[in-house]
Amino acid sequence: MASDTLFVGVDVGSGSARAALVDQKGHVLKSCVKELKTWNHKIGYYEQSSTNVWDCCIHVIKNVVTDIHPAKIKGIGFDATCSLVVLDKNCNPISISDAFFLDKDIPNIIMWMDHRAQAEADLINKTNHDILKYVGGKVSLEMEMPKLLWLKKNFSDKWSEFGYFFDLPDFLTWKATGSMSRSLCSLVCKWNYECSVDGKQGWNVSFLREIGLEDLAQDNFIKIGNKVLMPGEKCGGLLEDVAKELGLLPGTPVATSIIDAHAGGLGMIGTNGEGIDKDMTSRLSLICGTSTCHMAVNRNAVNVEGIWGPYFSAMVPNLWLNEAGQSASGMLLDYIISSHPAGMELLRKHSAGDIRSHLKNLLLKLAQAQGLSDMSMLTKDFHVWPDFHGNRSPLADPTMKGMIIGLTIDRSEENLALLYLATLQALSYGTRHIMDTLVSAGYEAFKSLLICGGITKDPLFVQIQADVVGLPILKPHEPESVLVGSAILGACASQYFNNVQDAIENMGGTAEVISPNASLKPFHDKKYRVFLRMFQDQLKYRNIMNS
Structure with a gap:
């Protein structure tokens, strides 16, 4: 492989985990996919296991970096669906399901497509809190606050045992680096984290209090995150044991994550189409x-x-x-x-x-x-x-x-x-x-x-x-725009490019133009x-x- 500068993009979608080896021009050189387990034991309920998700990530990353000299891998980026991951106080998976499973993989993820939290979303929207104007006027039951409220109401006996809540993209960077940081992308889009036109940024305590989740503010918001980074900003380096398992160098830069759809947008938005x-x-x-x-x-x-x-x-x-x-x-x-x-x-x-x-x-x-x-x-x-x-x-x-x-x-x-x-x-x-x-x-x-x-x-x-x-529609010649988007983050974390904008322009590629x-x-x-x-x-x- 000619290039000595390579990045790994990792995408966890609804049904599979994928990884790609991407060069500095945004070309996918190799990719791998592995299906995820999903449980759908009730209508509207969709659950996954963070253990299974991470095992699948390890599998696909190892596959794409096989036979590549570790020093060539300059950065890794992760994206994933905006699903809620629940861990106990020791950072181990803790079940959020009311079904009985014999599987070793504990269902501790409520997926984005899970629709159990309708009543909780309705309750939040009835508050008409000012922060809701940043989600089009009302939260969706696909977002995390309704799901957290559902957990508090329906698992009241276990609520105190829940130690940490992650959006799935941030869970992946934590597993890779040990960093508890959260991505601004996930927080503002799915967690009602405030980032307003007048410059305010942070968790809105009055909102948490009004919806009955004020206890999430305890210990400086440790359960939901108190260190927030921009997508593409280096959140840490690969942990030694993770690097060993992957066959990569400890400390390899890992980027602050992004939601999967946003990775697709990032990977496409700099694409060139003739006359467009x-x-x-x-x-x-x-x-x-x-x-x-x-x-x-x-x-x-x-x-x-x-x-x-x-x-x-x-x-x-x-x-x-x-x-x-x-x-x-x-x-x-x-x-x-x-x-x-x-x-x-x-x-x-x-x-x-x-x-x-x-x-x-x-x-x-x-x-x-x-x-x-x-x-x-x-x-x-x-x-x-x-x-x-x-x-x-x-x-x-x-x-x-x-x-x-x-x-x-x-x-x-x-x-x-x-x-x-x-x-x-x-x-x-x-x-x-x-x-x-x-x-x-x-x-x-x-x-x-x-x-x-x-x-x-x-x-x-x-x-x-x-x-x-x-x-006209631009369809990128590189079909894996989501993986390119997550690789762009890895490139930013490695500081190979000056900034995200620079990376977008250099890795965006070209597109076929489909005319109406x-x-x-x-x-x-x-x-x-x-x-x-x-x-x-x-x-x-x-x-x-x-x-």
């Missing part, structure tokens, strides 16, 4: 996996109802971040296929990727048979509202349900193809809804979208996003009007039933 404005504030980044995160940055703090933020320096230093998203995107598409009779049959014979290609071919044949200029027009009478797992943005209503209009008694593959297409379109209309909300609140009109993640392997998904919003089909604008405009009516109608049905 490079101003970061003109771009909306989509990180598409189990869920989709929509990341927008602004030079000014913009409060947007129903959209998280503004968060200062949570992704790009000195820029304010607004974070929107869809709670289920890749997860929804998988469900649409697996829950359909034809999809169940296809899954017995083919991989998910092959099935999606097959459905696209069916759609092409259907469009040709009907004399349509584009397959998108097949769904004239087929409409989907995609909130099968609640609405994250911009309605910020986890109780929203999915809706389908156009169902018939049809078990065919062609019917599944139409449903799949309508769902792809619905996710794209959700992106447009988020963009419209951001612009209405004060953002300048966006000029392009950046896109990465598992779903983007389906070119139909990417093209429909472009067609629906009427903007302008002829489809009238069709998608009409479908978008139906899309907006669907959620309004759902609220009317709810009001009728509650009257």
Whole structure:
């Protein structure tokens, strides 16, 4: 391997841990993935084990640094989902589950996608505390304070035994370095840590008191963190025993972590596309996996109802971040296929990727048979509202349900193809809804979208996003933007680059530009009007039933 300057990026997603060996130009030279255990013993409950997560991280890091001279690894960066890790006072895992497990790996993580803390989120939002304006007006049950409150209420006998609470990205840097520091990214985005326009920074004691978690302030906030660092800032060096296990040098710089979607935004936002404005504030980044995160940055703090933020320096230093998203995107598409009779049959014979290609071919044949200029027009009478797992943005209503209009008694593959297409379109209309909300609140009109993640392997998904919003989409040539983002942090910790901005520009790479089909604008405009009516109608049905 030619380069003597290499970085390791580690990404812990919902279903797997991944690591990549990345050079100083942002090229992924080698990667490895290992699946994680997840327990889903009740509807809405999703739990993991921090022991299992860390074991998987060790496995993938060892794999990518095998046969590499340890001195070439200049820095390591971690990102992960914003899941809550609970340890006892001796820093050991302590169960947060009410189910009985024989597994050696104790479930001590409440995942981001866990929806058990609805009542606690509602209670917090009823306070109307001033700090809530930094999360779009209300906390989501995906955030950490509702989950902590749920633990205090439902594990009151064990609450005093809980010693430390980490966001999963910060847990990983602690395991690597022994540093109890926390990332500003995780704290401002998911923990209601104050970082306000008037310069205030710190835990807001009045907020903790009002929601019944004032005991977290004891001993200088030791349980939730009292040393806060910027993403990419060196939080420590590899511990000797960890370095030995990995085959790396003790003291190898480890960066302060970042949330996984934010790593994707970081890895993409400096990407070059021919003829596309490079101003970061003109771009909306989509990180598409189990869920989709929509990341927008602004030079000014913009409060947007129903959209998280503004968060200062949570992704790009000195820029304010607004974070929107869809709670289920890749997860929804998988469900649409697996829950359909034809999809169940296809899954017995083919991989998910092959099935999606097959459905696209069916759609092409259907469009040709009907004399349509584009397959998108097949769904004239087929409409989907995609909130099968609640609405994250911009309605910020986890109780929203999915809706389908156009169902018939049809078990065919062609019917599944139409449903799949309508769902792809619905996710794209959700992106447009988020963009419209951001612009209405004060953002300048966006000029392009950046896109990465598992779903983007389906070119139909990417093209429909472009067609629906009427903007070019940049799809990085380096497909692993999340891993590049975490490697950028490692590069910053190593001080190879002057700052994060420098690292973004040097490691961002280039992108394919996907242009929108302008002829489809009238069709998608009409479908978008139906899309907006669907959620309004759902609220009317709810009001009728509650009257």
